Amino acid sequence: MQNIFKKEFVMISLVALFSSEAYSGPREQAYRLHNRLASVPPTAETLGQMETLIKNGNAKDAALRAMDSQNFYNITLKNWVKRWTNVDDSPRVPLNDYVATVIGIIKDDIPFDQVLYGDHLYIAAANTPVTIPAYDKKNNNQYVELENRFVSLKDYLTRVNQSEVTGIKDTAGVLTTRAAGAAFFSAGTNRRMTRFTFMNFLCRDFEAVHDINISDFHVRRDVERNPGGDSRTYRNQCVGCHAGQDGLGGAWAYFDFVDNEMKYTEGVVVPKINKNNLYADGYVTTNDEWINLWAEGQNASLGWPGKTTGKGARELGMMISRSRAFAECMSTRVFELVCVRKPKIDSEKKEIKRLADLFQANDRFSMKNLFAETSILCMGE
C-alpha cells in the first residue's frame, strides 16, 4: 500500500506542478493572491468575492480583502519579521515583542518609518480571550503564549508607550525592544545592532557600504591598528566598515542587555564599549552622540536625509528610516515576500522604485498599501 501511495503521489504531484502554469484566470489569480498574502487558501466565499473584484478591475481591493484575514498577521507577517530578530536569520524562533510591534504598526497603519523611532510597543490586549501572562520586561512569556494559543494578533494586540512599560527613555521602535536587545545588545560592543539594523532595514550588510576613503577618527580603541603586524590591513580593510559604523555606534552607548532585560543607563556609557584598549589613541565613547560618516562619499547614494548627526537611538532610527534606501529596501522585501523571488528584470526594478516613491509619498509609509500594491504585480497573468 505504501508503494502505491508513493507512486500515485508522485504522479499527482507532477501533474499538479506542471499544470499550475497552464492557465491563470481571475479565480486562479484570486487564489494565488490570497495564498501569498494570508498564507492559507481562501474560503469559497472569500475566493468568490476576490474573484469578482479582480474581474471588475479592482485587484488591489482583492488584495486588501485577503489582508483582512487574521492569517496575514498571524502567519505571513509573523514569519516575515521573525527573521529580522535574530542573528541566524531564522523564522524558527518564538513570537516576541519586536515581531508583535512590527505587526501592530502595520495592523494600525501607523507610518512604517516609525518602526525605527516611534515610542511604540504592542502587547496582548486586556480582552484577549485566553489567559495570557502579563507583559514582563524580563521574559518573553506573554508572546510565547500568544503564539502557542493561536491568538489573533490582528484582534488582540494593543499599542502602549514603550517608554512607560520598559522605563527606557530613549526608545527607538523595535530597536529598543527586548528581543532586539537579546539578539543585538547582549555581550559584545553593541556594534551588532548597527550591522543588523543596516541589514534588516537598508538591505545592506557592511560589505556593501565598505568605504576606506572616509576619516577613521571615530574608530574605537578596541580595533587593532596593525592586525597581524601590518597596518595596511587596517587601512585597506578594517577601516572600511569601522570608520562608518563606529561613528554611528555612539547611539547605543547607554544600552545593554543583561540579566534577561534591556538596561538603559542615561548619561553613563556602558563599560563594555570602551573596555578593550588595543590602541590607546583610538576613539573613546563618552556620550550617545553619533555621526553618519557614510553620508559622504560612495554611500551618499543611500539617500540620507538632511540631518546626519544626532544623539541617541531614536534620532539614529529616524535618520535611517527617512533614507531613500529604507523605502527601497522595504519595497524590495515586500516584493520578495509576495512574489517569492527577487526583482529581476529592469521593469521590475523600476516597479520597486515606483513602490518606494508610493511608500514615501506624503510621509504615509503605509505598509498595508505597499503590500496591496506589490502583491498584485505577481498574481499571475
Added chain:
Amino acid sequence: MNTEHNEKTPQLPNGLRITIAIGTLVSVLVAFNQCTIEKKSSNKRSTASTVSAPSTATGDSSDIENDSELPDGLVMPPMNSPGADSELDTIDVGVKNFEQIYLSMAAVTGVSPTTTSVQNLYREIIVQLPADNNVKSFLPANQVAITKLAAEFCEVLVETAALRSVVWPTINFGQTPTQVFNAANKTLIVNQAIDRFMPPMDSQSRTSAVTELTKLFDELLTGENLGSSVTTRKVVKGMCISTLASAQSTLL
C-alpha cells in the same frame, strides 16, 4: 572486397559532397543545440563563451571593467551579454514554510491546529518541514514530512463525523466499500477532495487529477477487505492524503 565495392560506387561530385557534409553538420548542431548554445540570460562571467565556470563576479558595474585593472598577464574573459525578459523563465512559484503548511492543512480540513495528535506530530517533525519559501531548497525529506502531516490531518478528519461530513456530506462512512464505492460515489469523493484541498484548476488539469486519483482509488481497494467500513475510511484517507500533500496544495 570493400575496395572492389567502393570502386564500383559512382563518385558524387565534390560540390554535392561538401553540401551534404555541411547540411549534416548544421542539422546535428541544431538538433543538439542545448549542448552547444548557452542560455544568454546568464549574468556571470565565464572562462569561455560556451563553458560556464565558477565566478564570484556579480556582473554589475562594480566589477573590474577592463584588463588594465588586472594583474600582469591576466586577461578578463568575455562576459555573456545579460538577457532581457528571458530571466523570467526561472521559477515563479514558492513553497509554503512549516507554519504555512500546518495552518493551511488546518484551514482546509477544518481540523483545529490545537488538536493534540496533529500538534504533537507537527512539533516532532517541524524541522523536517520547509524552513522558507524557496522552492529551490525543497528536498525529498520535506515532502516526506508534509505527507506525514497530511496523514495525521486526514486521520482526524475522516475519523471525526462532524468534520468529514463537511467535506463529503453525502457519503456514509459507516458503510462497507461494496456498499458505498459505486462509480458515482468514487467520482464524488475525488471531486470533493479536489475542491476542498486543491486550488482552482483548468479543465485539462482537473481531468488529469481526477483520472489519476480514480486509478489510485481502485489500486487502494485491491486486496483489501471490502466487507468492512474500516476499509472505506482507510481508502478515503488515502484520497485525502494524496490531495492534501500534493504539490498544488503546498506551493505558493
